[in-house]
Amino acid sequence: MVSTTQSVDRQSCAAADARDDLMHFKDRFDLPSDVIYLDGNSLGALPVGALERAQEVITAEWGNGLIRSWNTAGWFDLPRRLGDKLGRLIGARAGETVVTDSTSLNLFKTIAAGIRMQQVDHPVRRVILTERDNFPTDIYVAQGISDFLNSTLDDTGNRYEVRLLDDELPLEDALDESVAVVALSHANYRTGSLWDMAEVTAMAHERGAVVIWDLCHSAGAVPIDLTAAGADFAIGCTYKYLNGGPGSPAFIWVNPRHQERFWQPLSGWWGHADPFAMADAYAPAEGISRFLCGTQPITSMAMIEPGLDMFLEADMSRLRAKSLELTDLFIELVEQRCGDHPLELITPRDHDRRGSHVSFRHPDGYPVMNALIARGVIGDYREPEVLRFGITPLYLSRTDIWDAVEALRDVLDSCAWDTAEFKKRHAVT
Numbered sequence: 001m002v003s004t005t006q007s008v009d010r011q012s013c014a015a016a017d018a019r020d021d022l023m024h025f026k027d028r029f030d031l032p033s034d035v036i037y038l039d040g041n042s043l044g045a046l047p048v049g050a051l052e053r054a055q056e057v058i059t060a061e062w063g064n065g066l067i068r069s070w071n072t073a074g075w076f077d078l079p080r081r082l083g084d085k086l087g088r089l090i091g092a093r094a095g096e097t098v099v100t101d102s103t104s105l106n107l108f109k110t111i112a113a114g115i116r117m118q119q120v121d122h123p124v125r126r127v128i129l130t131e132r133d134n135f136p137t138d139i140y141v142a143q144g145i146s147d148f149l150n151s152t153l154d155d156t157g158n159r160y161e162v163r164l165l166d167d168e169l170p171l172e173d174a175l176d177e178s179v180a181v182v183a184l185s186h187a188n189y190r191t192g193s194l195w196d197m198a199e200v201t202a203m204a205h206e207r208g209a210v211v212i213w214d215l216c217h218s219a220g221a222v223p224i225d226l227t228a229a230g231a232d233f234a235i236g237c238t239y240k241y242l243n244g245g246p247g248s249p250a251f252i253w254v255n256p257r258h259q260e261r262f263w264q265p266l267s268g269w270w271g272h273a274d275p276f277a278m279a280d281a282y283a284p285a286e287g288i289s290r291f292l293c294g295t296q297p298i299t300s301m302a303m304i305e306p307g308l309d310m311f312l313e314a315d316m317s318r319l320r321a322k323s324l325e326l327t328d329l330f331i332e333l334v335e336q337r338c339g340d341h342p343l344e345l346i347t348p349r350d351h352d353r354r355g356s357h358v359s360f361r362h363p364d365g366y367p368v369m370n371a372l373i374a375r376g377v378i379g380d381y382r383e384p385e386v387l388r389f390g391i392t393p394l395y396l397s398r399t400d401i402w403d404a405v406e407a408l409r410d411v412l413d414s415c416a417w418d419t420a421e422f423k424k425r426h427a428v429t
């Protein structure tokens with residue numbers, strides 16, 4: 001461990017790296033040598049195993065196996081097989097998780113499932129509770145469901161509504177008897193702050209709400225135990241910390257106590273009890289398979305497995321310890337070495353409240369990040385004014401952290417960010 005005192009220097013970072021028995025995982029990623037990659041929380045790096053798997057799935061399974069591969073290469077079962085592996089990272093047991101569709105779609109399915117359960121048990125509950133600071137798609141999907149449900153109601157009943165938590169409306173006040181579903185992101189995408197999953201779930205249940213956790217910024221970043229927390233549903237993506245590749249399919253988990261009971265509206269043939277019976281009426285598959293909708297993107301989905309295997313091999317508790325060490329180091333070094341600049345830490349210092357990325361506000365955050373990226377230190381920028389740095393312990397070292405902070409210091413000290421080029425807005429930030 002690097003001691004985070006005045007005495008930290010590049011040499012002490014290198015010495016601690018030499019003692020780190022996770023460092024060998026770095027060679028299992030295909031990373032450019034001139035890049036320090038601090039954006040694995042947005043798009044994870046490429047596992048060497050995924051390159052090999054891509055070759056196999058395209059050439060042997062698609063090219064030679066052709067349609068036979070649905071049976072012979074295990075394509076049909078892939079959503080469940082990968083779901084079982086991923087489930088081990090989030091405190092799920094076998095048969096409770098599938099990999100499928102996108103996070104936005106899976107959120108739609110789970111909110112609809114939660115609303116439907118409440119329509120049976122407590123039909124007066126018509127509020128979907130989320131937070132203003134949530135990732136936008138989570139708010140938009142909740143609004144879409146609420147609008148759709150309202151369009152089917154006559155004008156007399158109470159309406160569906162999306163309620164947003166913020167500084168003025170804390171959870172304790174917002175969770176009243178009108179709330180049907182609580183849908184929160186475990187780790188906040190901007191600040192990296194973590195909800196206490198067990199505590200929030202218990203409070204929501206006590207007050208009669210169904211709880212959905214979005215694990216996009218926490219799966220593969222922090223240890224998660226959905227079973228111990230007693231959550232109802234969870235969703236999340238595989239292309240961030242889990243290194244599944246751009247747009248790789250997301251996952252969905254349902255607590256087994258709901259597995260035979262829940263319903264979801266995207267009732268496509270892959271969620272049918274017997275898809276190839278080609279029956280004229282929908283009958284849901286048993287258990288988690290009913291969350292599937294249509295034919296799965298097998299080539300993309302197959303790329304997810306090598307990353308998952310590394311997580312299972314490395315173990316989340318070891319990764320968490322290193323993540324906290326690296327995020328602590330990053331915060332300390334930025335505060336020590338860039339202390340003259342208007343940087344404001346917005347990530348919690350408390351370990352129990354911190355995910356695996358660190359964010360600082362800076363009034364010129366956007367051009368500062370572009371200047372850093374031009375030097376090969378890749379983080380990202382989020383509105384408003386936020387420099388966000390994802391810390392991924394599988395492929396980052398303490399010397400990477402040191403070098404990244406030195407690059408930041410240099411960009412700030414030299415005002416290298418203050419150019420028209422770095423201020424120009426791109427479509428994706």
Ligand SMILES: *Cc1c(COP(=O)(O)O)cnc(C)c1O
Binds near residue numbers: 102105
């Ligand atoms: C990244 C992210 C998403 C992304 O959803 P997609 O459907 O994959 O585009 C959703 N929610 C949260 C909290 C995220 O961080």
